[in-house]
Amino acid sequence: xxxxxxxxxxxxxxxxxxxxxxxxxxxxxxxxxxxxxxxxxxxxxxxxxxxxxxxxxxxxxxxxxxxxxxxxxxxxxxxxxxxxxxxxxxxxxxxxxxxxxxxxxxxxxxxxxxxxxxxxxxxxxxxxxxxxxxxxxxxxxxxxxxxxxxxxxxxxxxxxxxxxxxxxxxxxxxxxxxxxxxxxxxxxxxxxxxxxxxxxxxxxxxxxxxxxxxxxxxxxxxxxxxxxxxxxxxxxxxxxxxxxxxxxxxxxxxxxxxxxxxxxxxxxxxxxxxxxxxxxxxxxxxxxxxxxxxxxxxxxxxxxxxxxxxxxxxxxxxxxxxxxxxxxxxxxxxxxxxxxxxxxxxxxxxxxxxxxxxxxxxxxxxxxxxxxxxxxxxxxxxxxxxxxxxxxxxxxxxxxxxxxxxxxxxxxxxxxxxxxxxxxxxxxxxxxxxxxxxx
Amino acid sequence: xxxxxxxxxxxxxxxxxxxxxxxxxxxxxxxxxxxxxxxxxxxxxxxxxxxxxxxxxxxxxxxxxxxxxxxxxxxxxxxxxxxxxxxxxxxxxxxxxxxxxxx
Numbered sequence: 001x002x003x004x005x006x007x008x009x010x011x012x013x014x015x016x017x018x019x020x021x022x023x024x025x026x027x028x029x030x031x032x033x034x035x036x037x038x039x040x041x042x043x044x045x046x047x048x049x050x051x052x053x054x055x056x057x058x059x060x061x062x063x064x065x066x067x068x069x070x071x072x073x074x075x076x077x078x079x080x081x082x083x084x085x086x087x088x089x090x091x092x093x094x095x096x097x098x099x100x101x102x103x104x105x106x107x108x109x110x111x112x113x114x115x116x117x118x119x120x121x122x123x124x125x126x127x128x129x130x131x132x133x134x135x136x137x138x139x140x141x142x143x144x145x146x147x148x149x150x151x152x153x154x155x156x157x158x159x160x161x162x163x164x165x166x167x168x169x170x171x172x173x174x175x176x177x178x179x180x181x182x183x184x185x186x187x188x189x190x191x192x193x194x195x196x197x198x199x200x201x202x203x204x205x206x207x208x209x210x211x212x213x214x215x216x217x218x219x220x221x222x223x224x225x226x227x228x229x230x231x232x233x234x235x236x237x238x239x240x241x242x243x244x245x246x247x248x249x250x251x252x253x254x255x256x257x258x259x260x261x262x263x264x265x266x267x268x269x270x271x272x273x274x275x276x277x278x279x280x281x282x283x284x285x286x287x288x289x290x291x292x293x294x295x296x297x298x299x300x301x302x303x304x305x306x307x308x309x310x311x312x313x314x315x316x317x318x319x320x321x322x323x324x325x326x327x328x329x330x331x332x333x334x335x336x337x338x339x340x341x342x343x344x345x346x347x348x349x350x351x352x353x354x355x356x357x358x359x360x361x362x363x364x365x366x367x368x369x370x371x372x373x374x375x376x377x378x379x380x381x382x383x384x385x386x387x388x389x390x391x392x393x394x395x396x397x398x399x400x401x402x403x404x405x406x407x408x409x410x411x412x413x414x415x416x417x418x419x420x421x422x423x424x425x426x427x428x429x430x431x432x433x434x435x436x437x438x439x
Numbered sequence: 440x441x442x443x444x445x446x447x448x449x450x451x452x453x454x455x456x457x458x459x460x461x462x463x464x465x466x467x468x469x470x471x472x473x474x475x476x477x478x479x480x481x482x483x484x485x486x487x488x489x490x491x492x493x494x495x496x497x498x499x500x501x502x503x504x505x506x507x508x509x510x511x512x513x514x515x516x517x518x519x520x521x522x523x524x525x526x527x528x529x530x531x532x533x534x535x536x537x538x539x540x541x542x
Contacts, residue, residue: 039461065472
């Protein structure tokens with residue numbers, strides 16, 4: 001390795017040097033130092049140019065390396081697509097969880113049974129698709145804020161939702177990681193115990209974090225905090241604590257109503273329930289996904305590219321044998337040496353007419369499924385709009401702890417359109433990922 | 440093979456015996472550094488390009504050693520073949536050049 005040499009350092013030079021050093025850290029460890037030294041030498045070589053040109057070329061040189069994928073990293077386009085997939089799955093899981101919770105809360109005596117079914121549904125989804133705490137946390141946050149566009153719940157503002165979702169996201173991410181590590185190490189029973197116990201603890205703490213503001217306003221004693229999450233899942237009136245409102249009048253934020261006598265805890269628990277319910281089902285989906293994909297990590301996501309895989313050969317680079325794709329023949333279709341951010345690569349063709357017909361048929365099926373899903377999404381939106389209107393929050397409903405919540409945005413055409421589009425995208429992706437019959 | 444890879448190989452093939460450093464190749468190909476260097480690493484891994492460090496005394500020169508690239512014999516042969524294949528493909532796509540009839 002060449003020894004470093006002296007060179008004059010200006011602000012631009014320092015920035016450029018810091019840039020290429022940061023870029024080099026993203027490169028494979030066995031070549032990172034060499035690449036950094038090479039780039040620093042190129043920056044030094046640019047000192048020969050005029051002052052203005054020199055600064056510009058140094059910044060462009062470093063900026064390009066910083067912004068471009070390293071040699072073995074996927075291109076940004078693929079990363080953006082993966083991010084989009086992750087966000088759409090998270091949004092789908094969140095909407096489904098909220099819709100299921102609303103169905104459970106409107107089910108009356110059948111609520112426990114429906115809750116069990118909802119948990120089973122989310123468990124199955126978690127086993128089927130890969131989802132994570134951070135994107136789901138973001139989706140839940142957006143959903144709870146957007147769902148309360150017309151404030152119908154007294155304590156569902158930023159000060160309530162943000163602590164709850166942040167706590168849930170952080171804790172669930174940690175528990176998911178622990179679950180994954182344990183399951184990958186073959187300790188499945190312990191992984192399941194961590195997922196169940198940790199998930200329950202995360203929900204309890206998230207409920208506390210999201211209800212602290214309400215407790216302070218209502219005067220509910222903090223000592224009861226650990227019980228808020230379990231009590232939020234049971235019918236109202238199961239337990240009463242905090243100040244007693246004997247005349248049944250309530251004025252909390254936007255809620256002004258008159259009803260039967262109640263405890264402050266009834267309001268707090270009803271409020272907590274509309275957050276805790278979707279979070280419960282999201283927890284099930286996220287931790288099931290963490291467990292499943294650690295146990296069976298080999299299921300690759302649906303790939304857009306088809307065709308034969310290029311041959312691999314082993315060549316030595318600095319003593320380390322590395323597997324790299326090489327050209328398989330004289331056909332110029334193969335892409336042995338893809339550039340990081342370049343979109344020029346083209347997929348290999350698998351065959352002639354039968355492949356085209358199969359792709360056409362699969363595309364038609366995808367479009368049909370997407371249209372059906374969009375129409376289904378719109379129909380569900382109309383049901384949710386009716387249920388939201390019917391459940392116009394009253395004190396009675398809160399005291400029963402049966403308030404449905406969270407789909408205020410479907411009252412707007414844009415909200416319904418977003419739900420329909422999301423349903424179409426998710427179903428089309430599911431159809432695409434289905435194994436295709438050959439022959 | 441991508442256009443960018445072809446550009447790099449064509450630039451190196453212009454004078455296979457010459458050593459080129461990164462900035463030169465950026466100028467010759469018009470590629471930014473973030474695109475060029477991953478290509479050079481892949482080509483080197485494939486054995487089509489070899490690199491060596493400039494042998495200078497950095498403290499005497501007042502600058503660090505640079506890294507030079509050149510095509511290997513295998514790389515030069517592959518480059519010629521790939522570029523010829525691409526030219527053939529392009530000429531097929533463009534079709535035969537015919538002179539327009541005079542009225």
